[in-house]
């Protein structure tokens with residue numbers, strides 16, 4: 557038997573002291589098979605695992621890394637901030653600068669409060685919406701993911717869906733009693749019990765599922781009709797689709813926004829923001845409590861500011877254009893492979909801005925538009941087989957069919973071209989030699 561790799565050895569040790577060996581479930585490779593690679597370092601579009609193997613990385617911390625790993629501007633900002641002290645429990649200039657940077661770029665977002673994760677951002681936004689409206693109900697959409705707070709684990713999202721669970725054990729019925737889960741891409745009926753509608757304006761936790769024409773506008777109108785707030789969970793799309801996120805992309809303005817991932821430059825940050833009159837309910841001025849020891853952390857604000865200070869409209873436009881070519885190239889190549897293999901699936905490579913997905917759906921079923929479609933695509937099992945064949949060739953996509961790909965601004969044209977070639981080879985092998 558082959559000697560264990562360092563990743564295998566580390567995973568074995570992790571299994572002894574960390575539940576499941578990982579600190580976030582999808583990292584355990586449960587839905588794709590095999591064992592996780594442990595990352596030793598990253599630079600730009602690449603990571604190197606604990607065995608020194610180089611991987612072209614499309615995970616990019618599930619979107620937290622926009623510029624690519626260890627971007628010099630981010631490294632320098634964090635280094636400088638660290639020498640000045642890492643946390644004080646008193647306000648710092650960095651918090652003001654990051655809040656100004658966000659509000660200046662997102663049309664209609666007048667104020668933000670910083671937190672330490674996307675989970676906190678959505679949880680707090682819901683509390684604000686309930687406090688502002690005096691209502692309890694929250695409407696969410698199946699297949700959207702809003703972090704792991706109890707009330708929002710009524711949706712079957714990324715990690716949860718990957719594990720094949722409808723919700724989570726440990727969430728009491730009372731915690732989700734006011735959470736309504738509706739199908740994505742269908743405007744639900746609302747009434748005056750609804751505090752807010754919480755949605756991923758471009759769904760990116762059931763593969764990539766764009767909103768159909770009229771869906772977001774329909775939500776806006778439905779909320780207005782009953783006095784409910786519209787909350788965009790832009791933890792992925794914020795500062796990813798462009799400086800104005802999904803709000804600028806769609807032209808639909810919510811009342812509250814949730815951010816995370818990109819705005820932390822790879823450090824733990826989230827933020828929720830919105831209309832000034834709505835956020836006035838927050839403590840210390842209002843009755844809605846929310847707090848955080850490390851909220852607005854100096855390292856995190858420095859990293860986030862470094863990212864926002866580095867990118868402009870041109871950079872986003874360039875990335876989206878290059879990813880559009882990548883997605884078209886991938887779809888053409890993979891469709892051809894599937895056709896020659898006579899496999900009973902269709903390939904779709906949905907793309908919105910610089911995000912793309914890889915969906916292998918049952919033949920004839922069309923692009924994925926909701927969580928049922930996402931489950932059907934996952935069930936074909938082709939993504940998992942392709943994942944392993946790609947990894948053997950040094951290309952890392954997310955270890956689960958419900959995730960999307962996050963090309964960074966550090967991915968070169970050569971990287972993207974190679975990805976198309978390698979993906980076609982990998983899929984050919986994966987279909988020719990089905991593994992158990």
Ligand SMILES: *Cc1c(COP(=O)(O)O)cnc(C)c1O
Nearest residue numbers: 673674675701702703791792816
């Ligand atoms: C990742 C994610 C979250 C949760 O963010 P964490 O930082 O992992 O807590 C919330 N909403 C969406 C849309 C996400 O993709």
